[in-house]
Amino acid sequence: MTTSLSSYLDQLERMDHDYPLLRMIQPDGSKAFTEEEYDVTLLLSFYKQMLRARMFDRKAINLQRQGRIGTYAPFEGQEAAQIGSASALQQGDWMFPTYRDHAATMTYGHSLETIFRYWKGRIDGCVPPAGLNILPPSVPIATQLLHAVGASWAERLKGQDRVAIAYFGDGATSEGDFHEGLNFGSAFNTPTIFFCQNNHFAISVPIHKQMKSRTIAQKAFAYDIEGIRVDGNDVLAVYKVMAYAVEKARRGDGPTLIEAVTWRYGAHTTADDPTKYRDQSINEERRDEDCLLRLERFLRQEGVFDEQQIEDATHEIAMEIDEAVERFERAEEPNPHDMFDHVFEDQTPSLREQHQQFQKEVTS
Amino acid sequence: MTSSLQQTKELTMVQAITDGLKIMLEEDPTTMILGEDIGVNGGVFRATDGLLEQFGEHRVIDTPLAESGIIGTSIGLALNGFKPIAEMQFQGFIYPAFEQIVSHAIRIRTRTLGAFTVPMVIRAPYGAGIHAPELHSDSMEAMFTHLPGLKVVIPSNAYDAKGLLISAIEDPDPVLFMEPMRTYRSTRATVPSEKYSVKIGEASTLTTGEDVTILAYGNMISPALAAAKQAKENDNVNVEVVDLRTLYPLDEQTILESVEKTGRVVIVHEGHKTSGFGAELIAFINDKALFSLRNPIVRVTGYDVHVPFFSIEEHYIPNATRIYKAIETVLHEE
Ligand SMILES: Cc1ncc(C[n+]2csc(CCOP(=O)(O)OP(=O)(O)O)c2C)c(N)n1
Ligand SMILES: [Mg+2]
Numbered sequence: 001m002t003t004s005l006s007s008y009l010d011q012l013e014r015m016d017h018d019y020p021l022l023r024m025i026q027p028d029g030s031k032a033f034t035e036e037e038y039d040v041t042l043l044l045s046f047y048k049q050m051l052r053a054r055m056f057d058r059k060a061i062n063l064q065r066q067g068r069i070g071t072y073a074p075f076e077g078q079e080a081a082q083i084g085s086a087s088a089l090q091q092g093d094w095m096f097p098t099y100r101d102h103a104a105t106m107t108y109g110h111s112l113e114t115i116f117r118y119w120k121g122r123i124d125g126c127v128p129p130a131g132l133n134i135l136p137p138s139v140p141i142a143t144q145l146l147h148a149v150g151a152s153w154a155e156r157l158k159g160q161d162r163v164a165i166a167y168f169g170d171g172a173t174s175e176g177d178f179h180e181g182l183n184f185g186s187a188f189n190t191p192t193i194f195f196c197q198n199n200h201f202a203i204s205v206p207i208h209k210q211m212k213s214r215t216i217a218q219k220a221f222a223y224d225i226e227g228i229r230v231d232g233n234d235v236l237a238v239y240k241v242m243a244y245a246v247e248k249a250r251r252g253d254g255p256t257l258i259e260a261v262t263w264r265y266g267a268h269t270t271a272d273d274p275t276k277y278r279d280q281s282i283n284e285e286r287r288d289e290d291c292l293l294r295l296e297r298f299l300r301q302e303g304v305f306d307e308q309q310i311e312d313a314t315h316e317i318a319m320e321i322d323e324a325v326e327r328f329e330r331a332e333e334p335n336p337h338d339m340f341d342h343v344f345e346d347q348t349p350s351l352r353e354q355h356q357q358f359q360k361e362v363t364s
Numbered sequence: 365m366t367s368s369l370q371q372t373k374e375l376t377m378v379q380a381i382t383d384g385l386k387i388m389l390e391e392d393p394t395t396m397i398l399g400e401d402i403g404v405n406g407g408v409f410r411a412t413d414g415l416l417e418q419f420g421e422h423r424v425i426d427t428p429l430a431e432s433g434i435i436g437t438s439i440g441l442a443l444n445g446f447k448p449i450a451e452m453q454f455q456g457f458i459y460p461a462f463e464q465i466v467s468h469a470i471r472i473r474t475r476t477l478g479a480f481t482v483p484m485v486i487r488a489p490y491g492a493g494i495h496a497p498e499l500h501s502d503s504m505e506a507m508f509t510h511l512p513g514l515k516v517v518i519p520s521n522a523y524d525a526k527g528l529l530i531s532a533i534e535d536p537d538p539v540l541f542m543e544p545m546r547t548y549r550s551t552r553a554t555v556p557s558e559k560y561s562v563k564i565g566e567a568s569t570l571t572t573g574e575d576v577t578i579l580a581y582g583n584m585i586s587p588a589l590a591a592a593k594q595a596k597e598n599d600n601v602n603v604e605v606v607d608l609r610t611l612y613p614l615d616e617q618t619i620l621e622s623v624e625k626t627g628r629v630v631i632v633h634e635g636h637k638t639s640g641f642g643a644e645l646i647a648f649i650n651d652k653a654l655f656s657l658r659n660p661i662v663r664v665t666g667y668d669v670h671v672p673f674f675s676i677e678e679h680y681i682p683n684a685t686r687i688y689k690a691i692e693t694v695l696h697e698e
Contacts, residue, residue, distance in 0.1 A: 070495050070674055099497065121495065121674035139499040140457060141429055174428035175460065202429050204405035210428050269497075277404045336679040339672040350638065354667045361686065362679070 019217035019229040021261060024236040027289045029297025038236070040304050046087070046235045047295050050079040051310075052317045053103035054292065056112055059321050060119060064270045068329070069119040073099045074266040077233075080291030081197045081260035083107045084238025085165065088246050091131065094151045094164035096144040099137040100197075100264075101167045110134055112324035113331075122334045142172040145181030145194060152249070153190040161250040163191040171202025173216055182257065186223040191249030193242065194257045197232060199264040204277035220257035232260030233291040263289070336362065371557040378548040380522035380555050381411050381487075384529040385449065387559050389419050392447060395533060396423045398434050399451030399487075408453055409489060409548060435461035435486065439469050442484040442538075449533060455490035455542060456502040469538045470513030485532045486540050491583045491634055492681050493546035495674040502671055503583075503635040508540050509612045509644065515539040515564055516612040520585035522553035524609055527562030535564060544582040551586075567615035569622065573602030576691050577622040579645055580632040581608040584682060588632050591687035603691060611641055619645070620653050627658035628694040632682055637665040662690040 023032045031038060057076050064072045075082065082103035089095065089108060097105050102115045109132045118125025118137070126136035133151075138144035148166035155162040172178055173196065185192045196216050200207050213219065220227025226248075230241045238260055245256035265283045267274045274280065287293065299305035340347065340355040347355065375383065388395050397412060403426035406413030416424040427434050431452060438448035452458040458465075465486070473481050492501035509516050517532055517539055519525035525543070532539040570585070571592055580588040585607050592603035604622050608615065623629055629649065631642040642663045649661065664682045672680050 071497055121497075121677075123673045125673075139497060140459070171429035174430045174433065176430065176432055177460070202400075203408070204401045204403075205426050205429070209426055272408075276406065334673075334675040336672070336676045339669040339676065339680065340667065343669050348668075351668050354637065358667065358679070361689075 019215045019227060019259070022228065022230045022237050022241060023234050024240060025234050025294055025298045027233075027294055029294060029301050031298075032237075038298075038302070040299065040302055042239075043236060043295060043299065044304065046080075046083060046239070047292070047299065047310075048313050048317075049083045049087075049107055050103075050235065050292050050295070051313060052320070053079045053083060053106060055314070055317050056102070056106065056115070056321055059325065060116070061266070061270065063116070063325070064119070069116060070121050071269050071271045072119050073269045075100050075103055075264065077263045077265045077286070077290070078197055078199060079103050080235035080295075081232035081238055081262045082167075084235040085167075085193075085195050085242045085258070085260070087239055088242035089163070089165065092133065092160075092162045093246075094133040094135075094148060094155075094162065096135050096148045096151075096164065096166040097137050098141075098144070098167050098169065099139055100169070101137065104167060105134050108132065108134060112321060113327045116324060116328040117331065120328060123338055124334070142168055142175035142177040142181070144168070145172075146177055146184065148194075149181050149184045149188070149190050149192050149255075152192045153188055156191060156252070161191070163193060163246050163249040165193040165195050167195050167197065169202060170196065170198040170200065170207050170216060171205065171210055172196070173219060174202075174210055182220065182223040182225065182255070185255035186225050189252070189254040191252070192255040193245045193249060194255060195242070196257065196259045198259050198261050201264065201268070201278070203268045203272060204274075206278075216259040217257060225255050225257060227257045227259065229259045229261065232262030233289050233294060235291055235295060372554045373557055374552045375522045375526075375555045376549045376552050377519070377522045377525045377543070378409055378411050380526040380553070381529055381543065382413060382415070383555065383557075384526040384533075385412065385415060386418070388449075388530060388533045389415065389423060391559065392533070394445060395447040395449060396425065396441070397449045397451065398425045398427050398438060400427060400429055400434075400453050402426060402451050407451065409545070411487070411543075412451070431457055431459075431461040432464055435464040435469065438484050439464060439472070439482055442482045443472070443480050447483055447485075447533060449485045449487065452486060452488040454496075454500045454502075455488040455504060456499045458486070458488055461486075462507075465508075465514065465538070465540075466511060470511050473513065473537065481536060482538050483536050484538050485529070485535075486538070487543060488540065489543045489545045489548070491544050491546055492671050492674075492677045493583065495677075496545075498673055501674075501677065503633070503666065505542055505611060505633075506635050506639060506641045506644075509641055513537065514612065515610065516542065517564055517610050518542045518544065518582040519609060520544065520547060520582055520607050521551065522555050524562050524568070524607075526555055527560050528564065528609065530559060531561045531564045534561070539564070542582065546583050547586065562609070565610050565613045565615055567609055567618040568607045569618065570605040570607050571603060573604040574625055575601045576603045576628045576630060576694055577626045578603055578605045578630045578632060578687070578691075579608060579619065580605065581611065583634055584632040587682060587684040587687055590684035591691060594684065594688050595691045599692075601691065601695065614648065616648070616652065619648070623649055623653045624656045627656050629657070629661040630664060630687065630690045630694055631661060632664045632687055632690075634666050634681060636668050637663060638668050640665050659694050662694045664690045
């Protein structure tokens with residue numbers, strides 16, 4: 001019992017919810033839990049997928065430098081977060097990625113050729129393989145969270161157990177749509193996974209300037225949904241947390257906010273010069289926590305890292321990527337009529353007239 | 365303002381904008397710049413390069429990533445004695461702030477009978493043609509010229525950009541200052557080093573001619589001038605290119621004088637055709653100078669389609685060829 005308002009206020013506990021960082025594999029490659037089963041076959045497959053994503057990313061940067069694609073948003077450093085999360089989905093689930101989430105989309109089934117087409121400035125680079133619910137990358141920040149809520153809500157209304165995942169970054173949590181998404185998800189108990197890759201930067205703005213909150217996971221608290229903070233460079237931890245959130249959502253127990261703490265080594269996009277805003281030596285320090293290196297350390301400790309097998313895989317991936325490059329570069333010219341043909345199901349009279357005029361002009 | 369001792373510099377448009385911002389930050393301690401990546405990074409187009417170092421983090425502010433937040437807090441700052449200059453990283457990302465602009469920035473003067481006002485500038489790079497990723501290339505000026513209480517300014521060269529920006533910052537009301545990205549670095553102009561202003565609401569006649577009037581602005585000035593040159597060389601047609609510079613309020617007098625002289629008008633804009641700014645110009649000419657027209661007005665605009673991905677964006681953007689054809693059409697339609 002307190003005797004005055006001011007002493008009452010003094011006694012109020014500051015809201016102090018801890019969101020510890022979950023790890024399954026320590027940066028040195030050792031197991032974080034001694035009583036867990038570690039599925040090395042699964043981990044080997046994750047390793048190869050991360051390798052594939054990384055090689056794709058480096059290829060894309062090279063192509064951009066040679067002028068063979070346009071501005072590109074690299075994701076090196078974030079492979080574990082994207083592949084661990086995408087691997088927990090099943091066909092039929094909905095994926096709402098950003099421009100930096102190609103490791104996730106390729107894991108879920110997008111073709112490398114299509115992704116290259118996207119960065120070549122071709123609209124056909126937005127179209128997923130038939131039957132896969134992958135939306136085009138969301139460019140306006142944070143807008144896609146609400147779409148994921150709506151799409152997964154629809155699954156509930158239809159009596160299905162499919163879920164939706166929205167990918168977004170640390171910067172996105174500042175937009176109103178982030179908060180609206182979490183609140184709608186909470187209010188309607190939708191099967192949505194809000195998957196934040198906290199790579200510590202929104203272009204040049206470091207997270208400590210973006211917000212005063214100590215974590216992103218804690219933002220879930222206000223909406224009374226679960227918030228989980230996971231080491232985004234630990235593919236197994238990401239996968240486990242994601243599988244938990246997906247399972248919960250399928251059961252009808254609502255949305256989860258996952259904060260995957262990670263790092264982008266490179267520029268925001270190839271049009272960005274990170275030396276303007278951060279000391280580049282920090283990237284080299286971060287390499288010690290690298291997702292591929294960590295998994296390699298683990299697999300070596302388990303005695304299952306087979307150099308020859310990895311070399312073969314590297315070779316196969318290189319061929320796959322080269323073929324994808326060849327296919328997109330040999331592709332038919334982009335079709336300028338696409339811009340007229342897909343505005344509405346049926347062209348409006350005025351648009352038809354404009355299109356005819358355009359046809360006359362391009363052929364004259 | 366002109367004196368023979370005047371210092372000048374050869375600047376690109378984006379450099380002239382930096383120069384204008386710097387002068388106003390130096391002169392007026394109530395000015396401040398807010399935006400995403402505008403401080404440490406100097407802006408994605410480097411328009412605010414060096415300003416953080418010179419003026420410090422209370423005047424040049426890297427904000428959280430939230431356009432509604434930037435404009436909403438700028439309104440509050442403006443209400444309480446500051447002059448915010450807010451940067452939208454691209455005009456295509458202004459939409460989350462639309463509510464703040466439409467419901468508040470432009471109305472507070474009216475709603476308080478002038479007791480409160482919102483003097484602020486919103487800078488927004490716009491337009492296609494720089495091979496940007498999707499959604500970075502919109503020209504939605506017409507969404508803003510529809511609004512009472514908001515001035516809309518679009519320079520086409522470095523000299524005007526600096527002078528108009530200074531006027532915008534000194535204006536007592538909210539001003540949307542749209543910057544044509546493709547013109548940011550494409551040419552240089554001689555720009556006085558000191559402070560000068562170009563008045564909001566005044567068009568500029570770039571070439572004089574008695575045969576055809578072209579009304580254009582921003583990115584479209586360069587193809588309009590090229591088409592005018594072609595018409596002169598090929599057909600001995602004299603085209604008067606009027607750079608509107610301000611869309612709201614419109615320089616009615618300059619437009620009318622030119623239309624009354626030529627009787628033939630071509631309107632060029634990169635934004636979509638339907639309900640585009642050209643529609644407003646046609647309506648204005650219809651109201652004030654219909655009987656001066658010798659032929660129906662011809663529009664060259666972006667199509668009623670989403671600005672396409674960059675591999676085909678050149679098909680969308682009005683070019684000199686299309687404008688030249690429009691000149692032929694407006695000449696021969698009678
Ligand atoms: C509404 C909106 N505002 C601004 C931008 C420009 N922009 C593109 S990416 C980016 C930073 C995003 O940071 P974050 O959410 O952390 O994602 P990351 O790029 O780090 O993956 C900004 C400001 C945009 N695309 N959309
Ligand atoms: Mg980020």
